[in-house]
Amino acid sequence: MVDFDGRGPVVHNHADSWGMMGHHDLDIHSCPDGVTLTIAWGGRKVTGKVGMRACEQAVSGVNGAGPGVNGVEGIVNEMPISSIRPGDQFCEFNGASATVRLFRLLSVNHSTSETTWTATTWSDLGYSG
Secondary structure (H helix, E strand, O other), rough: OOEOOOOOOEEHHHHHHOHHHOOOEEEEEEOOOOEEEEEEOOOOOOOOOOOOHHHHHHHHHOOOOOOOOOOOOHHHHOOEEOOOOOOOOEEEEEEEOOEEEEEEEEEEEOOEEEEEEEEEEEEOOEEEE
16 A cells, blocks of 8 residues: 655555555555555546646546546546556545645556556645635
8 A cells, every 4th residue: 555644655565554445545455356456535547648737637527537447437446457557647636635646657567466656746735625
């Protein structure tokens, strides 16, 4: 699982008793149907060059909610890791903290479920929700 603190991304192992699933940003986990990816805070798959505002709007639905991924209206929820490819991008927007994040997949090994990501985080100081 990955979440963020004041210094940047922090990776946690499910086995380290870090906390509940609902308090993560990006999670890759094994479930009965296979290995899946979950992006928190209404995460959505996006394409093209995406900045803070476009990422926020993709999640909030202002610009059409982005392409569908899995689940309701494209929300990333239990997306099979076998369906992700290098270059895939995902946005999340936490309206409570006005935090916007963009995750980009750099590499994936579908045999081992090992992934490499970049993450960008912004604080939308102009947001009032």
